[in-house]
Amino acid sequence: MATTTEARPEPPPAKPAGAGRLRPVRGFELWTWLFMRISGIVLLFLAVGHVLIMHVYDRGVDRVNFAFIQLRWASPFWKTWDWLMLVLALLHGVNGLRVIVLDYVRPPGARLAINSFFTVLGAALMALGTIIVVTFDPAKWPAP
Amino acid sequence: MSVSTRTNPKGQFGPLYKGHEGQYSWLLHRVTGVAIILFLFAHVVDTAVVGWGPEAYNRVASVYHNPFVRLLELGLVAAVLYHSLNGVKIMLIDFFPGLTGRVRALGIATALLFVAAMIPITVIMGSGIIRLLTEG
Numbered sequence: 001m002a003t004t005t006e007a008r009p010e011p012p013p014a015k016p017a018g019a020g021r022l023r024p025v026r027g028f029e030l031w032t033w034l035f036m037r038i039s040g041i042v043l044l045f046l047a048v049g050h051v052l053i054m055h056v057y058d059r060g061v062d063r064v065n066f067a068f069i070q071l072r073w074a075s076p077f078w079k080t081w082d083w084l085m086l087v088l089a090l091l092h093g094v095n096g097l098r099v100i101v102l103d104y105v106r107p108p109g110a111r112l113a114i115n116s117f118f119t120v121l122g123a124a125l126m127a128l129g130t131i132i133v134v135t136f137d138p139a140k141w142p143a144p
Numbered sequence: 145m146s147v148s149t150r151t152n153p154k155g156q157f158g159p160l161y162k163g164h165e166g167q168y169s170w171l172l173h174r175v176t177g178v179a180i181i182l183f184l185f186a187h188v189v190d191t192a193v194v195g196w197g198p199e200a201y202n203r204v205a206s207v208y209h210n211p212f213v214r215l216l217e218l219g220l221v222a223a224v225l226y227h228s229l230n231g232v233k234i235m236l237i238d239f240f241p242g243l244t245g246r247v248r249a250l251g252i253a254t255a256l257l258f259v260a261a262m263i264p265i266t267v268i269m270g271s272g273i274i275r276l277l278t279e280g
Contacts, residue, residue: 037238061217094181136194
C-alpha cells in the first residue's frame with residue numbers, strides 16, 4: 001500500500017555541503033586540531049622545501065652522501081631546519097594516525113594498544129633524531 | 145510511489161559515500177598522510193646512521209640510488225606535495241567559512257596545481273632514474 005511507503009521517515013537533515021566532520025570546540029581535541037593546522041603551515045615550508053631541495057633540485061638524492069650531510073650540518077641553519085621538521089612532522093604524523101585509528105578501530109583495548117605503539121615509536125624516533133642532530137660534529141670526521 | 149533519490153534503499157540515513165570530489169580528496173589526504181609517516185619512521189632511522197660515520201651512512205644512502213627505490217621516491221614527493229596542497233585547501237575552508245560553498249572549485253584548483261607541479265618534477269626525477277638505468 002502507498003500509505004506504508006509514505007510512512008517511511010525522511011532521512012535526518014544533511015549537514016551543510018562541505019561541512020564534513022564537526023570541529024572540536026574545547027579540550028584536547030581542540031588543541032590537537034589547532035596544532036595540526038599550525039604545524040601544517042610550518043611544514044608546508046619545511047617539508048616541501050626539504051623535498052624540493054633534497055629530492056628534485058640538482059640531481060636530487062644522487063648527490064646525497066656522508067660528505068653532503070657533513071657540509072650541510074656544519075650550518076646551524078640546516079640543523080635547526082631539520083630538527084624542527086623532525087619534531088613537527090612526527091607530532092603531526094602520529095596525531096594523524098591517532099585520528100585515523102579512532103575512525104577505524106572500535107575496541108577500546110586495540111585503540112589504546114595501537115595508539116600507544118605509535119606514540120612510543122614517535123617519541124623514541126624524536127629522541128634518536130634529536131640526539132643525532134645535536135651531537136653530530138662535522139669536524140669529528142675526515143674532511144670530504 | 146516514487147522513492148526519494150536521496151534515500152538509501154538499505155537504510156534511512158542515506159548513502160555514506162556519495163562519490164563527490166571531496167570524498168576522494170579526503171581519502172587521498174589520509175592515504176598520502178599514512179604513507180608519509182610510515183616512510184618518515186624509516187627515514188629518521190636511516191638518517192640517524194650519519195652518527196656512525198661515512199662508511200655506515202654511505203652504505204645506507206646507496207639504497208636511495210636503486211632505480212626502483214627512486215620510483216618510490218617520486219611517489220613520496222607526489223604524496224608530500226598533494227598532502228600539502230590539500231592541507232592548504234582544508235585550512236582555507238576552516239579559517240574562511242565564506243569559502244564553504246566553493247569547496248568544489250577549491251578542490252579542482254588543488255588538483256590542477258598538483259598536476260601542474262608534478263609535470264616538471266616527474267620530468268626532472270624521471271630523467272634521473274633513466275640516467276641511473278642507462279649508466280648502470
